[in-house]
Amino acid sequence: MTDYTVEFVGTGETIEISDKQTILKACIEAGIAQEYSCRVGMCLACSAEIVEGEVAQPAARGLTDEERENYALTCMARPQSDLKLDRGVYPPSIEDDAASAAAAADDD
Ligand code: FES
Structure with missing residues (x-):
């Protein structure tokens, strides 16, 4: 078991997390x-x-496979190195879903 440091940019929060534990x-x-x-x-x-x-x-x-390189789902992600994470920044696919929902609402 290895412990890593996870720092959240913008908040100054820092925690130690085992590589066996999810970030969430x-x-x-x-x-x-x-x-x-x-x-x-x-x-x-x-x-x-x-x-x-x-x-x-x-x-x-x-x-998506591409998003896995740049985004972590903290409920599933376990650190493999020290990390800096920006919480509340969402991958493009969630924005696409929101845009689709807004377009569907406009069609009503
Ligand atoms: S809470 Fe992590 S993907 Fe839903």
Whole structure:
């Protein structure tokens, strides 16, 4: 088991996380207000942009292969190095879903 440091840019929050633990679980235990909903890698509510470092997130089904390089689903992601994450930054696919929903609402 290896521990890594995860720093959240813009907030100054820093936590130590084992490579066996999800980032979301560590945030909850540390009292950090990380947003989440499904906790199974589908809704993208827990997304964070990976500013620096690497995560393992094989079960992050809500992300495209390209998005997996730059975004972490914190409910699924486990650190593989020290990390800098920007919480509340969402991958393009969630924006596409929102745009589609808005367009559908405009059609009504
Ligand atoms: S909480 Fe839904 S993808 Fe993480």
